[in-house]
Amino acid sequence: MIDIEGRLASAGESWRAAQPGPPEPDPDRLDSRRHNRWPMAAAAAAVALVIAGTVLVLRSSPRLVTPVDPSTRPSATGSPVVSRPPAALVVRDGDTVEATGIVRAEPGNPIYFCSPFGASVGDQPACTAAIGLPATGVDLNRLTHREEHSGAVFGRAWLRGVLRDGAIDVIAQAPPREEPGPWHLPEVLKTTPCPPPGGGWRGSIDNDAIQQYVEARASRFNGIGISRPAPGVEVIVVGVSAGDVPAAQNELRAKFGPNICAVIVAYTAAAQRRARTAVEQLMRDGEYWIQGIGCACGFTPVIVQVTMLNQRSYDLLQRIGFDQLELWVWLKPVP
Amino acid sequence: VTSTVRAGAAVGLSSGVTDFADWVRPHLPAMARLAARLAPHADRDDVVQEALARAWAKRDRFDERRGSASAWLLAITADQAAKARRRRPRVAGLSEATVLPAAPDDVIDIERALRQLPRRQRMAIDCYYFVGLSVAETAAVMGCAEGTVKSTLADARARLRPLLRGFT
Numbered sequence: 448m449i450d451i452e453g454r455l456a457s458a459g460e461s462w463r464a465a466q467p468g469p470p471e472p473d474p475d476r477l478d479s480r481r482h483n484r485w486p487m488a489a490a491a492a493a494v495a496l497v498i499a500g501t502v503l504v505l506r507s508s509p510r511l512v513t514p515v516d517p518s519t520r521p522s523a524t525g526s527p528v529v530s531r532p533p534a535a536l537v538v539r540d541g542d543t544v545e546a547t548g549i550v551r552a553e554p555g556n557p558i559y560f561c562s563p564f565g566a567s568v569g570d571q572p573a574c575t576a577a578i579g580l581p582a583t584g585v586d587l588n589r590l591t592h593r594e595e596h597s598g599a600v601f602g603r604a605w606l607r608g609v610l611r612d613g614a615i616d617v618i619a620q621a622p623p624r625e626e627p628g629p630w631h632l633p634e635v636l637k638t639t640p641c642p643p644p645g646g647g648w649r650g651s652i653d654n655d656a657i658q659q660y661v662e663a664r665a666s667r668f669n670g671i672g673i674s675r676p677a678p679g680v681e682v683i684v685v686g687v688s689a690g691d692v693p694a695a696q697n698e699l700r701a702k703f704g705p706n707i708c709a710v711i712v713a714y715t716a717a718a719q720r721r722a723r724t725a726v727e728q729l730m731r732d733g734e735y736w737i738q739g740i741g742c743a744c745g746f747t748p749v750i751v752q753v754t755m756l757n758q759r760s761y762d763l764l765q766r767i768g769f770d771q772l773e774l775w776v777w778l779k780p781v782p
Numbered sequence: 783v784t785s786t787v788r789a790g791a792a793v794g795l796s797s798g799v800t801d802f803a804d805w806v807r808p809h810l811p812a813m814a815r816l817a818a819r820l821a822p823h824a825d826r827d828d829v830v831q832e833a834l835a836r837a838w839a840k841r842d843r844f845d846e847r848r849g850s851a852s853a854w855l856l857a858i859t860a861d862q863a864a865k866a867r868r869r870r871p872r873v874a875g876l877s878e879a880t881v882l883p884a885a886p887d888d889v890i891d892i893e894r895a896l897r898q899l900p901r902r903q904r905m906a907i908d909c910y911y912f913v914g915l916s917v918a919e920t921a922a923v924m925g926c927a928e929g930t931v932k933s934t935l936a937d938a939r940a941r942l943r944p945l946l947r948g949f950t
Contacts, residue, residue, distance in 0.1 A: 451942055451946065454892060454946065456911060459914065462912050463912070466815055466818060468811075469810035469830065472803040472834050474803070476832075476834070477803075477834065
């Protein structure tokens with residue numbers, strides 16, 4: 448007799464454990480509803496983007512893929528965090544490190560400190576040796592968002608400590624600091640990066656058809672997203688990785704209608720696929736503190752969520768190519 | 783009027799976006815899981831943000847006497863997930879994020895079997911077993927009575943039994 452109930456419960460638990468943390472509410476998106484100022488915001492964005500569009504047109508050339516220096520590249524996710532070059536994020540034994548994260552304290556086990564953007568089991572954060580580090584010297588009475596699950600105490604804190612033999616010896620503790628997570632919509636999809644066509648944005652679009660068209664031409668296109676210039680209006684943003692952007696836009700509009708906006712992107716589908724496959728292999732190996740991987744492909748580099756960047760992980764990721772990767776590192780060395 | 787004022791206060795109507803964010807934060811994990819489960823090809827975070835924007839816009843209509851905040855937010859999320867699924871945007875990304883651990887074989891087998899269920903039965907299984915909702919929350923998402931959820935779950939399990947036998 449098959450234990451359907453047990454298998455479903457177990458499958459559900461496994462699935463939940465593999466889910467990334469939820470997004471934080473986006474105040475900008477709420478704010479746009481609060482003041483009902485969508486049309487104004489859209490108009491302002493359009494003005495700014497006409498200028499950007501002009502630049503894109505002028506810059507468009509048969510070869511558009513340009514290597515990006517990761518030390519100067521702003522975060523592709525639009526994160527307000529000042530990014531540091533990957534080399535500056537490498538931690539070594541004896542380094543002072545810091546992060547905001549989840550603390551898990553359970554009788555009989557070490558206290559663990561984990562990324563707040565990790566998996567969860569039910570409503571309970573998953574904070575184990577696989578994705579966190581043991582921490583000594585944590586003041587459990589000063590944790591915020593304290594809750595208990597099955598005898599374990601969970602809470603949040605900002606901790607600074609010295610890394611010794613894979614554990615953190617805490618030297619300072621404070622309330623959690625607001626830090627953006629690794630997964631965000633790219634800036635290019637938050638607005639509509641093209642001026643509206645002559646007759647304005649109108650009608651709807653067959654997403655499936657355009658998706659198939661773009662995927663069948665992966666040597667020229669990479670990335671497809673939806674932007675919303677006004678309530679109820681959707682514009683498909685297509686990344687052009689090679690070729691002439693205005694010509695590509697005309698081609699797509701002739702086939703699929705006016706609500707298409709073509710933009711230049713710096714990443715080809717083939718290069719992103721290679722980078723992604725290589726990082727996934729490292730992630731499967733499970734020894735490099737790589738917690739997650741994803742991208743708004745075309746519009747962002749491949750984003751790699753790293754718990755802690757040690758020299759070994761750095762060397763392997765560098766070999767894959769930092770021109771294709773954006774590292775989101777949780778536990779950072781104190782500069 | 784009384785309920786509107788009370789509900790408005792509950793969701794930070796007078797206090798602003800920050801209070802609203804604090805109010806919804808405990809429900810975000812379930813909202814995100816529901817979005818991921820009901821619209822697997824869509825951008826999960828975009829579905830959640832759209833649901834939050836809807837909830838913010840309609841916050842003065844929330845009445846705690848008619849249901850919990852959790853049920854209200856999850857129903858809105860389910861509505862947004864349905865819209866996203868109809869669009870099947872498969873937009874850049876975030877839905878492509880892969881996070882450890884990888885699914886064990888049994889999970890894959892069950893996922894295959896679930897695809898053969900009628901839509902309502904699959905939805906009940908998704909909400910209850912995978913998203914981890916209560917029967918009451920599942921009823922809010924599905925827009926039906928709790929008893930209907932229980933019978934739908936029972937029907938789904940009965941239908942899954944022979945399907946999963948094939949995978950063992």
